[in-house]
């Protein structure tokens with residue numbers, strides 16, 4: 416296989432080898448349906464129970480507050496749609512204009528059914544502040560959904576403060592933490608959120624599995640109807656191997672959280688310093704509190720699409736716009752929401768470094784950009 420430099424870790428990540436190894440027995444040997452009453456189902460059932468406890472501990476939750484889903488998109492759809500339909504007296508949903516499409520298109524779907532949605536514009540640095548929320552919040556709101564960290568520019572939102580403001584109005588608070596879980600220290604009970612979405616493939620786990628945290632005592636109608644799995648809240652035969660892999664990956668990342676952050680921050684600093692030394696002019700978007708390794712970079716006078724394709728020819732994977740949105744070529748809604756100058760927006764790419772990147776990767780990225788921009 417060609418030696419790629421993979422610098423698109425915000426889109427997806429390489430699996431942790433131990434997590435991968437932990438999955439194999441549940442595909443090949445312990446493949447029983449965990450919901451069956453016979454002895455052969457005991458091991459998979461126990462594996463799910465153990466995984467739930469591990470995941471809960473990693474985010475400071477109780478095991479019964481973790482509900483397995485197929486990933487971030489499903490968790491987001493579940494919260495937005497089910498909460499809208501739950502209480503006909505409180506019909507308003509409040510979100511931000513720079514959420515992932517999993518939130519924005521779920522909101523568009525409930526709007527088509529007559530449920531109002533208010534979209535908050537972030538500051539030009541890329542933050543929804545409590546003051547911005549204060550201008551939109553009313554007590555007929557049912558749900559406020561603001562992402563933990565933005566997937567294009569990395570800005571980490573003041574979720575604890577936003578959550579406090581929501582609760583002062585008796586409004587439930589959800590955060591799409593798909594980019595943050597496994598990368599930032601998160602304790603759901605400290606922050607106070609009612610719902611939190613996460614996705615395993617963003618933290619070196621398998622694809623097609625994630626979870627939704629639902630605070631104990633908060634009612635959220637089920638979104639996927641069918642069997643009685645997940646306490647009748649999310650039907651479908653459990654993907655035991657993926658659940659086990661997700662728990663192992665999250666545990667590994669959380670145990671090494673600070674070391675990983677330090678390592679990735681060092682790579683990031685090196686990248687920025689080398690770009691500077693090489694005379695490559697660029698601007699980093701996202702303000703001062705951003706996810707380690709997630710760099711939304713704007714190159715004046717350049718074309719982000721062209722940079723992506725030329726880097727691809729050199730075996731370097733980066734992205735423009737949103738990770739899951741590779742087919743769209745118009746200026747990203749995130750860059751528009753922070754009112755980035757059109758010319759800068761056009762020349763923007765996202766480089767996202769992860770725990771498996773090296774200094775050699777960083778140098779190849781710099782040399783690639785030098786060939787394009789200088």
Ligand code: PLP
Nearest residue numbers: 486487488515517566593614738
């Ligand atoms: N939310 C955010 C912030 C994301 O970055 C993504 C994926 O890029 C998703 C949701 C969707 O997650 P999944 O790929 O698990 O459906």
